[in-house]
Amino acid sequence: MENDFKFKVNLGGMIDILSNHLYSSSDVFVRELLQNGTDAISARLTADKSFSEADAKVEIEVEEGKRIIFRDNGTGLDEEEIHKFLSVIGQSSKYDIENSAASGDYIGRFGIGLLSCFMVTDHICVRTCSYKQPDVTLEWIGMADGTYTITKCSENISIGTEIIIDNNKTDKTDSTVDDYYNCDNIANLVYYYGLFLKYPVYTLSGGERTRLNLKFDFDSDKDKELCMTMGKTFLGESFLDCFTLRSPTGLFSGIAYVLPYPVSASSHNMHRIYLKNMLLTESGEKILPEWAFFIRCIINTNKLKPTSSREDFYDDEKLERARKEIGSIIADYFEELDMKNKELLYRIVSIHSLAVKSVIASSDELDDLLLPYIIFHTTMGDMTGKDILDFGSTAFYTTDENQFRQLAPLYIQRNELLINAGYVYENSIITKLAEISRNTDIIRLTDSDIDFMLDDSEFDGDPAADKLLKLASKILRKYDCKASLKEFRPFEIPALYTINEKAYQARQIRRSKQSANEIFMSMLDSFESNIGSSAVACLYFNTNNLIVRKLIDSDDEEKISCYIEILYVQSLLSGHFPLLNNEMKVLNENLYKLMMY
Amino acid sequence: MSYEEYEGFFCDLDNGRERCRGIKRALNEASEKQDVEAVLYLYYLFIEEDTFYSDGFESFLIFPEYLKYFEAHPEFNDEYKYNVMWCFKWIAGSAEEFWQISLGQLFELYKQYGEYCDKLNYNKRSYYRKLWNLMDSFGLRSCPFCANVEQAHRLMMHCPIDELSEVKAGEADDLTSYYLYVEKDLDKAYKAAEQIFSGRVACNVVPHYTYVNFADYYFEHKDIEKAVKNIRMAVHLFNRDFPAPGSMMKYKGKCISILSFYDVSSALKLFRRHLYGECTNGVDNYYFYRGAYHLFLNLEKTGQKTVRLILPFRDDPVYKKSNVYQVSKIKEYFYEKAKFFADKFDERDGNEKFSYYLNKSYKFEIPQDEEEH
Structure with missing residues (x-):
């Protein structure tokens, strides 16, 4: 037996889900109503030839603490449209038009925006007069339980729609509901969401009419000073620089700003990203390339697809293309700076070293351009990529920060270059630098290099020194550590402990x-x-050091054994290796033995 | 010391080993000051950081210390049991990725995890989730606690969501991967992933994992275009959120693998960016080297004979100072490296899952202009 059944939907529950759970904050009801208003105006401009853009407007009337009226002079709705669009969840009056040529002018997509008003009221009253029937005004009243009524009004309104929201919400779980019935608060929300809307938006309160939004064309060329002022006003920063973002395929346009201080890759910067001139999100994570965390931007897009809550974008191919295009624009900006303002480029790279390293790690195209500006920490102080390329001799690098710390004093004494490439991206960057280097051999340090760097001891073959070496080898075996006699500077270092990755793991x-x-x-x-067997640890005794020389001269094996273990633990400590329990014990025991000697 | 002061040791450091080192310094400081609550919290932060932004090996080493410390301070057990159990859950999840740990040891570890769930009043949802993941990822037909993957998944679904369950995005991704990998039902998988793809739910690794899972599915079902479409999304997300070398190598390896069959130059770029050296996690190594093998296999097919690479393995016999390698040789080199790990896992797991996917030959029809892209 086969039957078709239909789900039963609890309309009140559905409205509750849509209005209270889809959106992140009740604030969005203002955005939704602004969208409805501007979409209706766009529709009228297309459909009603007698209506011109100069007449278009959205007005918001606030009766303090009591009522808000959103008024637009868009198309308005007739009765059939009211049933179809206001009373069916998921249907939007914009839907039919969306497939037409005019679709680009509509912001909303889902026909559920009006429901967001239930976050601040228990019933919504819509008075509307369609441009098709200018002498008929209809009133639709929708309740949060899913019921609605339609009546014909005796008093006509002009063509357009009024949405009336009363402060009557019985469920006051959200204690801030009353705050919305205040003209300043509404003005702030309009300013936040709709600052760049193309039709004028006014508030009417206490007989005063105030325009809230700006006339601003994202696509036109803008004066740099104006852009910087906008950055300061809307993003709250005095930026280092700014540049225009204009998609070659028309996906977006706007302004990018370079932050004046370093930020980490995981920081979340605030942007202003608009969809058809209405603020969509302050998060730029999706639209900006992952490495562009030193940039903040004001962007408008007409073509990217928003998610159902209209608070973010869908991850789709268009979004990926937009990201790529923004990446290329930033690359072009660097290229231009390299030609016209090297000083600024150096400043940007110094401040945003990590971000720039990330740019290089992600793109081959910018290597030649940016690598010379990158700053590395070395035994000769901070050096740029260019300094290293011009160094002219062999430069070693290590990707292990601990190893750098251990070996740096030795390299400094020898006046040799060791680069610390132990930070994020530096492994990949230093290898790229090595690839393009013509004058400097940039080589990764290995254990054999360390061994080679330490000079042979003048005591090699000396029976007393051999005796010390044998004893040290025997004692250190229990720590899985070899012993070796070498000469190195500075003289003050009696012993140097080195360990490869496997031995470090074993520890x-x-x-x-x-x-x-x-x-x-x-x-x-x-x-x-x-x-x-690949785990190798070695303690190099410095025969230039007085203590080690004394040990070679000494015949007291017991005393020497104490010193060997003390030097072992001391070199672990100076190499910042965390001690094992028995090692701390060994240090104490041997110091005690020497005190009792 | 206040929490902000401890945070000063690591808050400005970037994710990965650097931040781990910073957290460890804070941990030592808290330990010296015998600030028990700070120690308990910093252990958690360390393990979380290492699990998601490194290869998870150090977490494994530090966890016994954490557990011991937690048990030595029963007065804080109620407050910190949640943190400890999440860490235990991550540890149990990553333990299987080390071939050095035998199946017997793994099962013992899982058993202990289950016992701790009981002891600290959590249900077994997360425990069964670990079990089905383990069996599915390593091709185990059964384990001492469950007859098969399906049973483990069923048992998981019977347990209500509790504090140890994944966040919404994680749960949705988990269900998606079950449909993709176990039931192989694409429609159900898309249904399960709906919330993820619409952007309604997300977490630090979702939708990243979800895109890779779909890409994997399409790749194995010979739909390279859809596989690549998903993998490109994943590449962006991994580059953005997990830039640290050595993190998420398994997923980055899968991205290189799939991308190399379609857009070899992008795959080479991705490989160079994340080429890092060997980490301790065997699964990460296997997938990254398999990705490298596929990359050079496909590069060879384009007719390219040599490739310029700076390998981090200078002590390895393959290393050349000129940095120029024959594509065929380097392909073999990475094949052998992947094979080493495949053999280790297959030997441990008593099957040939890893070798099978390493040796499987993939052939796709790709439009000429795309291939050149």
């Missing part, structure tokens, strides 16, 4: 085992047993 595992329960202990054992 970490041993440390973790100190606290592990049975299950974790067994898993950590498995890790440790799989590390294998």
